[in-house]
Amino acid sequence: MVNFLDIKIFRDQQGNLATTLYRKETATNSLLHTRSQHPHRTVTGIPVGQYLRIKRICSNQEDFKREAKQLYECFRERGYSHNCLKKAYKRALETDRQSLLTSNNTHSGAKNRFGKNNTKPFRLIGDFSAEHNKIKHIINKHWHILQQDSQLKEVIGDTPLITFRRSKNLRDTLSRSHYTQDIKTTWVTSKIKGCHRCGDCSACPFVVRTLNVNQSRDNTEYTIKNYINCKSTCVVYIMQCTCGKIYVGKTLLEQLKQTSRIGDINTVYTRV
Template sequence: MVRTVRDALTDALNDLSEQKAFIHKLCESNFKGISPIRYRCIEGRGTYDIVDRIIKHYTEEDAAGVVIQVLEDINERQVSKILATDLEHIRNIGNGASDEVDKPVCKKAKYLEDTSCSAWEAIPYGQALRIHRICSDEEDRNRHLQTLKDALIRTGYGARLIDQQFQRATAKNRTDLLRRQTRDTVDRVPFVVQYFPGAEKLQHLLRSLQHVIDEDEHLAKAIPTPPLLAFKQPHNLKQTIVHSKLPSLQENSDHDTTQPCHSNLCKTCRIIDTDAIISRVNTIHQVHGTYSCNSANAVYLIRCRKGCPEAWYIGEIMQTLRQRMNEHRSTITRQDCSLPVGEHFSGHGHSASDLRVSVLQGGLHDTRQPRVAEQKLIAKFRTHEDGLNRDLGFMSHYL
């Protein structure tokens, strides 16, 4: 595919760390006496739409000059330089100039030197090196290299560049390539942050402030070199709804239930409900896993020992079941009727000894999972309609 001026302008705008400054300057600039583009025409638009608007407002040839001028005005000289070189390359191809080497202008990279084309060259070299290492037969290796060369040519690589990188790769001693490589240990202190857009700029910030650490005697010994910047993945929707661990498909056993912890000081052991199958009307729930008074990160069920049909309460816990039941027992003792459990079990003919508690689901390891499980089980047993739960849990405000 032939590279166009539109492609070069789009890539240049994508390379900007901040497009707002470019847009504001563009809407203030007069070029060859032509009135500037109105801000409302490109506000909130994508890069492709902005480039399309620039080309329509000016000509395609003038659009390149406008963008370069604006980039210079906002001190994006590196992007301006790359764009100018890219446009010159496009013009040379359009004028029929030889493109035998086919060494395209390298775009501004985030992890390479800005003016380096090593990324473009590294792909054929790396793939050829891999084939050279894997194939022990020279004829078989050459056949795979030819297949790779045909594929690279179809993507826009020049034959001369491919041959140069293939020759460089095959010149390596295959014995050395098969030998296990040992990496040098890095003594730099890791500085781990959650990734966010623009986090790459922290590297420059760490280096520029290294002198503050060097001036302190103790810090200079602990961190003699700039810290090693590393990013961890932020929590996303996939991690919330997709789990690598599948639920157990084994049949319920006698051990899948809630058992007392048998501690001498534990008051929750007396009210533990050991039923492995919980049923209500036409709803049946099997308990999977073994739980006790010390279980945490779970969803629990409270029922009345006297069999009150409406006395069903489902809740979620991050602390242990014992701690949560102590809180419920306290509300009953204080006759706190503002809470549903305290209201029922402090009423006439009831006491804290009428509590029965069991774990419905456990092994929930973050703050979201117990809340989601709680909501599902409340809806399953309908305890928000015919029970002590007053709503569906943490999503009640959105339903």
């Protein structure tokens, strides 16, 4: 007799190899509770998948019925209704075991850009929320807009397969893993805010490291909400002359290239 994962392999009375379900002694009832915030189809689909799993593992019909009865009690402890479990058990009982032992790759997907049938449907994956039904309705309602592109239509197909991943729950917020992977922090991922110098350009001597900017006209203080340095683009910048005059401008270029405008700004100061 050999126990491997959730399968017990042994010889029956005729000396043939047989399989049945194997449970560890430390196994607990960790089935999803019916009151958990999951899509309704996911909750009702779990009993079907579990009964079909037992059907596939158990080579003997009597073993299947015995394990199915024990599984029924586990599901009842997690709040599943009798009718839901009855339908799942009946479906597994009427399913041919040989069909469960062979892979099924007959997904009807769209054609890819090479003109071949895609074995996998086009998936849209997002975090689950209470508005998942509304999200699916909006996507399906306006999917025809994307299909107006002839090349894109061959990739996305007629209808998308909308699936959801587990969203952040209360446990994720209150408890953290003791294992944390060290991540090298760069200026892109840094949580430090304010204006800083990059350290390797000709504009660094002109950059003032600060978190707040004061407007001298009405004494208004502005807080820099992001990390900005000499190489940042799409910024509003302030240049102050030694005489106290201030020049405010905006640019799509890096501040490194703004040093060439210092002479022009000095000319502006003389005209103010």
